[in-house]
Amino acid sequence: MNRNRMRTALAALAVAAASWAPVAGIGAPATAQADPPAPIADLDLTRYLGTWYQLAAVPQYFNLVCARDTRAEYTLDQQGDVAVHNSCTTWSGGPNDIRGTATVTDPVTRAQLHVSFPGVPTQDMRYGPTNYIVTALGDDYAWALVTDPNRLSGFVLSRTPALDAAQWRDIRAAVTAAGEDPCWYLTTPATGGLDRIAPLCVA
Secondary structure, X not given: OOHHHHHHHHHHHHHHHHHHHHHHOOXXXXXXXXXXXXXXXXXXXXXXXXEEEEEEEOOOHHHXXXXXXXXXXXXXXXXXXXXXXXXXXXXXXXXXXXXXXXXXXXXXXXXXEEEEOOOOOOOOOOOOOOOEEEEEEOHHHOEEEEEOOOOOOEEEEEOOOOOOHHHHHHHHHHHHHOOXXXXXXXXXXXXXXXXXXXXXXXX
């Protein structure tokens, strides 16, 4: 493991944690008390399937093991739900992955789902309340912004490892429109894309 890269990553996580604390209700409850973020009006689930690259995210304990190349693969399972396969490259250079299921909780927009991972505490129920909201989509499903009802998580997903400057501007605007702060998000290094960890507001 490269110690300098690890120190840089930990420093960036510390910055994000300081910015993220108000979302958990410490000092600034206004966002936490606000209405949940609105889903997009109509998600074409078939078009949404496939491979997504995570290009930025609000830090979560479960993905601290991931150093780069974090991605999600969505396919339909035999029950008509979405099979989820998340994977990444760890700090030691090895692979890490987990499989789960996403079920639609909002039949009107189909943009709100419950994602579960068997064996993971608090996330192992296949059916449950919404914890995944697609709140913005780029043209032709080029990118997606995902959060949850309490805005405690956030993910910028892309069909490709890199986006252009205009797309990043649109994403920052979408994050703000969803009631979040782009500074809560850290960029995710991806082969062929950004190769640094930095708050999205300055990346």
